[in-house]
Amino acid sequence: xxxxxxxxxxxxxxxxxxxxxxxxxxxxxxxxxxxxxxxxxxxxxxxxxxxxxxxxxxxxxxxxxxxxxxxxxxxxxxxxxxxxxxxxxxxxxxxxxxxxxxxxxxxxxxxxxxxxxxxxxxxxxxxxxxxxxxxxxxxxxxxxxxxxxxxxxxxxxxxxxxxxxxxxxxxxxxxxxxxxxxxxxxxxxxxxxxxxxxxxxxxxxxxxxxxxxxxxxxxxxxxxxxxxxxxxxxxxxxxxxxxxxxxxxxxxxxxxxxxxxxxxxxxxxxxxxxxxxxxxxxxxxxxxxxxxxxxxxxxxxxxxxxxxxxxxxxxxxxxxxxxxxxxxxxxxxxxxxxxxxxxxxxxxxxxxxxxxxxxxxxxxxxxxxxxxxxxxxxxxxxxxxxxxxxxxxxxxxxxxxxxxxxxxxxxxxxxxxxxxxxxxxxxxxxxxxxxxxxxxxxxxxxxxxxxxxxxxxxxxxxxxxxxxxxxxxxxxxxxxxxxxxxxxxxxxxxxxxxxxxxxxxxxxxxxxxxxxxxxxxxxxxxxxxxxxxxxxxxxxxxxxxxxxxxxxxxxxxx
RNA sequence: GCCCUCGUAGCAUAAUGGAUAGUGCAGGACUCUUCUAAGGUCUUGAUGUAGGUUCGAUUCCUACCGAGGGCACCA
Numbered sequence: 001x002x003x004x005x006x007x008x009x010x011x012x013x014x015x016x017x018x019x020x021x022x023x024x025x026x027x028x029x030x031x032x033x034x035x036x037x038x039x040x041x042x043x044x045x046x047x048x049x050x051x052x053x054x055x056x057x058x059x060x061x062x063x064x065x066x067x068x069x070x071x072x073x074x075x076x077x078x079x080x081x082x083x084x085x086x087x088x089x090x091x092x093x094x095x096x097x098x099x100x101x102x103x104x105x106x107x108x109x110x111x112x113x114x115x116x117x118x119x120x121x122x123x124x125x126x127x128x129x130x131x132x133x134x135x136x137x138x139x140x141x142x143x144x145x146x147x148x149x150x151x152x153x154x155x156x157x158x159x160x161x162x163x164x165x166x167x168x169x170x171x172x173x174x175x176x177x178x179x180x181x182x183x184x185x186x187x188x189x190x191x192x193x194x195x196x197x198x199x200x201x202x203x204x205x206x207x208x209x210x211x212x213x214x215x216x217x218x219x220x221x222x223x224x225x226x227x228x229x230x231x232x233x234x235x236x237x238x239x240x241x242x243x244x245x246x247x248x249x250x251x252x253x254x255x256x257x258x259x260x261x262x263x264x265x266x267x268x269x270x271x272x273x274x275x276x277x278x279x280x281x282x283x284x285x286x287x288x289x290x291x292x293x294x295x296x297x298x299x300x301x302x303x304x305x306x307x308x309x310x311x312x313x314x315x316x317x318x319x320x321x322x323x324x325x326x327x328x329x330x331x332x333x334x335x336x337x338x339x340x341x342x343x344x345x346x347x348x349x350x351x352x353x354x355x356x357x358x359x360x361x362x363x364x365x366x367x368x369x370x371x372x373x374x375x376x377x378x379x380x381x382x383x384x385x386x387x388x389x390x391x392x393x394x395x396x397x398x399x400x401x402x403x404x405x406x407x408x409x410x411x412x413x414x415x416x417x418x419x420x421x422x423x424x425x426x427x428x429x430x431x432x433x434x435x436x437x438x439x440x441x442x443x444x445x446x447x448x449x450x451x452x453x454x455x456x457x458x459x460x461x462x463x464x465x466x467x468x469x470x471x472x473x474x475x476x477x478x479x480x481x482x483x484x485x486x487x488x489x490x491x492x493x494x495x496x497x498x499x500x501x502x503x504x505x506x507x508x509x510x511x512x513x514x515x516x517x518x519x520x521x522x523x524x525x526x527x528x529x530x531x532x533x534x535x536x537x538x539x540x541x542x543x544x545x546x547x548x549x550x551x552x553x554x555x556x557x558x
Numbered sequence: 559g560c561c562c563u564c565g566u567a568g569c570a571u572a573a574u575g576g577a578u579a580g581u582g583c584a585g586g587a588c589u590c591u592u593c594u595a596a597g598g599u600c601u602u603g604a605u606g607u608a609g610g611u612u613c614g615a616u617u618c619c620u621a622c623c624g625a626g627g628g629c630a631c632c633a
Contacts, residue, residue: 028574028575028576030574030576031574032576032577033573033577033579033580034577034578034580037577041576041577043575043576043577043614046576046613046614047575047576047613049613050613055613056613079577080576080577081576081577081613081614082613083576083577123633125633128633162633165632165633166632166633167632167633198632258633279630279631280630280631281631282630282631283631284630284631291561292561292629293560293561293628293629293630294629294630295629295630295631296630296631297631298631299630299631300630300631301631303631305630305631305632305633306632306633309633331627332562332563332564332626332627332628333626333627333628334627334628334633335562335563335627335628336561336562336627336628336629337628337629337633339562360562360563362563362564362626362627363626363627365626374632392596395596399594399596400594411596419570422570422571422572422582423570423571423572424564424571424572426563426564427563427564427571428563428564428625428626428627429570430570432569432570435569435570435583438582438583439596440582440583440596440597441581441582441583441596442570442571442581442582442583443582443596445596446582446596446597448596449594449596449597450597452594452596453593453594453597456593456594457593457594460593461593492574496574500571500572501572501574504571504572504573504580504581507572507581507582508580508581511581514597514598515597515598515599517593517594517597517598518589518597518598518599519598519599521592521593522593523593524593557594558594558596
């Protein structure tokens, strides 16, 4: 039994001796924010003081008296209003340091052991820009996928892309109209074509008719000219996205397209007239019966909407891959939409619907207002990455990295991903160019730099033939106590789908390490150096695994 | 109008109902003849308003104010 469970157990037993029955699982036990308050702390006495008819501190004293000194704990004290604080023994902390050094999978757990989980994220649309909103979805989705993986799940990454629908018709119209359908397809300005088509659709009746016609032709593939533009544009777009995924470090197992979910969805809707009804020529689901709102599934022109395709997608996913949980990561703007689709799905395919979880995150916004690819008011993912890479080049040139261009790009990816993953995912990010370009302080490169430093020390220790050795009696500093928390932080972040909890933790590990590094010579020629090297090694593995979970590259040298 | 998020220093943010509300940027003062200064040390400064629940509320509940999103043929 691990220390956490055994402490909870002891407290529960003590309580029952005092006539208070609490399940061990329900015993509060946390890492106090301040290390001076111990390695574990319980506020159980404050919670049950009233029931026991005793003052909190007195109850805490009684609880402590009843269980004596647990294994791995050097000191138990009653503090503050009645907290019970536990301090781990140097031996217990040394064990954490040793595990961190020796286990590749340090920090991993069994929270999702044996489960198969599909995570869908990024979801850009061919014929449109890959903008910074997709970067946000990718960073959060990838990190959630890795948290699941690290907690023992078999994870399948999925990407769902809208390769049919009005946006495609608008882009094709733009390409035709402006004569951009010839030449090198790699430089097709698809984003601009879409924006021109979208504008014309709203202001020009004739254009609207043409675009609606193209939309139908894309579905039924009846026009060879349209087919040709469509096929080339789709291919160019997908190849372009793939180059971005490579930089970001995402490898998808499944690609789903709206062109393959549309027909399926229509079939599902038609098969369930008891669920969907006709209204003004369209087929809708009346969400009001679930406390939601009505949404159109098939338009009066007979075309499937996104809602219908989502049903088809769920069925297709289930057919391709049997999973225990299917997570879809999207921006918050789709939350209400998703609730309605799920309500309908529960009636059409209850078994599949039961496994689906929607994880929503905030939106990437501009100070001036909403980002919109319809008006061309977007920052593309590749332009941001390119700017960041450029900003990182100056310092990278002075670095010890073998491939300085590669380092600049890794730093760029770290900077953008960190900015996204540092805050609770429910909040919007107001995109600030200057902030995004900053490579100092509370940032991705800060973590990378600390990691590179640990590598440099370990390398140097090897040159000096200093073998790392954890001293069982010297693990009293703050760093080992802090490192000990890593696996529990990972588990907590996993259970809440909140990568930012890990981000803040890693920042603190790096900060404590940097501070220690500044005031302590590690390779100091004394016998104590062996222990300090071991500690550096443990920090190194913690940062490495932590960065991996965040999907942030960890260059060996900087 | 209804529904969903979010309101913490000048700005951006953290906090599992708990202990002195943690951090970065910006501002001010220091710090490279010592293992990487993308670093370190010191310093000013914050919980939208009004109630409620609780031994204890940034956290939970109610109302209000403010920002963003959604609400029928877009995705």
